[in-house]
Amino acid sequence: MKKMQLSVVLIRMTLAFVFFCIQYTSTAQQPSAPSWAAETAAAKEKRMQWWTHDRFGMFIHWGLYALPARHEWVQNRERITPENYKKYFHYFNPDMFDPAQWAKEAKAAGMKYVVLTTKHHEGFCLWDSKFTDYKVTNTPYKKDLLRSFVEAFRAEGIRVGFYYSLIDWHHPDFVYDGGHPPTPIAKEDREKANAGRNMVRYQEYMRNQITELLTKYGKIDQLFFDFSYAGKGRKEWDSENLLKLVRKLQPDIIVNDRLDLNETTWGWDYKTPEQFMPKEWVKVNGQKVPWETCQTFSGSWGYFRDEYSWKSPEQLVVMLAETVSKGGNLLLNVGPTARGNFDERASERLAALGKWMKFNSPSVYGCTEAPEYFKKPANSILTYNAATKRLYIHVLEWPFKTLLLEGYKDRFKYAQLLQDGSEIRFSTITKSGGHTTETSGENDVMLQLPVQKPNTLVPVIELILE
Template identity: 30%
Template sequence: MLTLLLFANLSIALAQKKERNLKVKNEVKWFTDARFGMFIHWTPLGAVNQEIGWSWGRELAAADYQKMCKEWNPTKFDADEWVRIAKNAGMKYIVFVPKHHDGFSLWDTKATDFNIMNTPYAQDVCKQLSEACEKQGIIFCTYYSIADLHQNEWSKMCWVEDTVFEPVKGGMDAYLEFVKKQCAELIQKYHTKNFWFDGFWHSEWYDNPKYRKELSDYLKSLDANIIMSRLQMPSKPVGGQWDDGWDFEKNVGDYHSREDHGGKEWENLYYKGPWEFCSSVAYPNYSYNSNMKFKTAKELIQTMVKIAGRNGNYLLDMAPRPDGSVDDTQKRLFSEIGDWMKTYGETIYQTEGGPYLPLKGDFVSTRKNNKIYLHLLSGQTSITLPAFDNKILSAKIFQTAAKVKFKKENGKFIFAVPANYKNENDLIIELTIKGAAADIALME
């Protein structure tokens, strides 16, 4: 995963005025409406507590890594159960990792023999998952690593801050054809709707924009509605750091993407366009490790709310065991999130961020139609916010009849939470206004 460097041109400063969210393209609308998705990293390496891709040539010799892949037999894998966990959690799409940096492909690919069909298991994982998603009404999406240790015969995965890279076997032109062939399979055979690209920092890729443009154009020619992100970086690393997002409107792709780096830098951001934040229930682990330390359901729910209030999607990772089963702790966490979403999902799904910009991480707002939802995350009993011109027709605690008293004073709204109303995760004030909430300019 990458180290974070913030770029001012990708977010709006909190002091800016009269800014509005960008209009979302038709093909991206399902994505922004969904707001919540499941990431899935799955590997046999969890049997020895090693991370997918990155342990190749480091903690494990390349030959030992490949041996574990070739001998894999995940007899407890149940695609329907995985998708059911996501659906019950309130997730609307799944981003499955069918090929990480190691190059081991979890589908019946014709581009390489290093795939799941040449193992004792010998079953097409992508086929099972895509069919389970279709059956349960979940949108199937795929991660895809541009970097490929096996195909290029690299000794180990390069770091983003490396200045010397092992060469791409056969040159980038030939390798791009390999990438195109695999991506075409994922579109044509499994109907992926979104590519979450990774491993794009090799110099032969980022030094030449023609490759990412050619790949993007090719994929769009196969499916005009396919969306994608993370095909390029805006610049080479500065002081060993990269930016996770980029101005996709001037480059290739359909939405911004940021990764969790364990800090709170993202809490100072607000994107006007579509974007997504990825993390794990046990960050920094994305693939299974028996020593994983899990976040609480409250932490995960509040992160989702904070991301939605910043106009973004939350992509939360599940890490199945090597045998295909999912441990009880992860099941419980996703179930608890799902219970919350059943009651409060209306304030997340199909919303956009604003009109209020985030305040110090303990307050965000979301909106849709003629509703504005004020999310109070730290037990506030009152909140003072800039006034907008639209008339407030009603103010109440969400999903109750409890009215919220408010007044307008010196260009500010002052809202008072009724006594005895508390919510451990997120106390939500629902405002019904005259006019469209989306038309209100962003305010600090």
């Protein structure tokens, strides 16, 4: 018996040592935060509070690629030479650009913040930068687009964010790689073409432009860098110093995760799954983290005249509800035309979203994943507001007359349709008799629903919790 006890003790000590080593190794692999990035978890939560509350934003991809109207990567996809691509620069003149109208459509759709591509991969800048000639003020349009844009969205109470491409297909110091539109295919030819290109000078260019963006336009709420990949990462971008500059200029800004600093806890504020829906709340090292999925109306980000795989308004509402149900934000993209207006297909969907949000926004703003003890009913999505003690059931397939809530007994005191505030009666008693039988488990609740689906894309049932 003593030998057995001794063996058990030795096993426990061994397991404890192994666990300690794993924990120590994991901790050792996490680079400690530099002094300029030091921040408590509570301070970070407070800094991001508006963002995790608002949940819904507008992404805008706009640049020279709106003229060919064949995808924002058209220069890369079709391997267009700089000389041939320059024609779009010479003809860029968005005479219908009305940022006030853009802001009104975003606000009406229920979007609380916006992120605009100040410079996409093509290198063209939408503001009057002192550090390049490849900018909007040298096109026939002549005016700085950012200033009027920022002023218009702020006037509607919408927070402003900037997208900035780390990649630049135009800059003479950006070193050619396989993803560069005019890159020579043969490796030896590419190396020859790279002679004289200098990423250190390009890093300085980026810092100068980021300084302009974060000092000339007032408070900027969000910054979306894009993106790192094999061969171009933290070393090429000088990511730590770039982020240090951002934090110095705009201490409260929220920054995404594409600077190739993902193994740190301080090099990013949120994760950015793109064009797909995570199966659950995004986690890092087993811990839930802030996240935002950026999605398009169709298959491209920039204006694509002949792209027809547009999502329906109902799909978009479901996407929004599902994102919030997993603790995330949705950044939904619009690609304006070369004349500066929203494609009518985009405006139609924004209007449809707005019609739904007008009545159902309480199921989005301030909401998140529901506690585990609330089992999701059939064909539905749950969102939850801890502050108001409300649970929202987004009903994807309207059932006939009843909806069973398993295990909900004594968990809520009132139910109503969010669309019109009309009461939904419920019972916890098994009834039988005549031609009708209703059965449920001991702790289940049966909602009594109208036969006809309410006239909305996705009906929402609000439960006022105990």
